[in-house]
Amino acid sequence: MADKTIPVLIPRRRMSELCGLQRSATYQRVSDGTFPKPVTIGSAAVRWVESEVISWVQRQIDESRNPGANKSKKE
Secondary structure, eight states: OOOOOOOOEEOHHHHHHHHOOOHHHHHHHHHTTSSOOOEEETTTEEEEEHHHHHHHHHHHHHHHHSTTTOOOOOO
8 A cells, every 4th residue: 555645734823824924815815816725624614734835835935036937926
């Protein structure tokens, strides 16, 4: 059987620590498709997949250092 990596789900506070976005900015970016969607767990709780948030942060770094390399949606 192949090893399967289990995604790590993180709460909003940890997600904010990783990416620097506050609640309203996070949900605006989720809404416009420029930030990973959260996973609903239960009736009122959401979590983010840690690896998706880290990938988003890395893309922001890459795009800021190579502005002409990848054109992204205007914010």
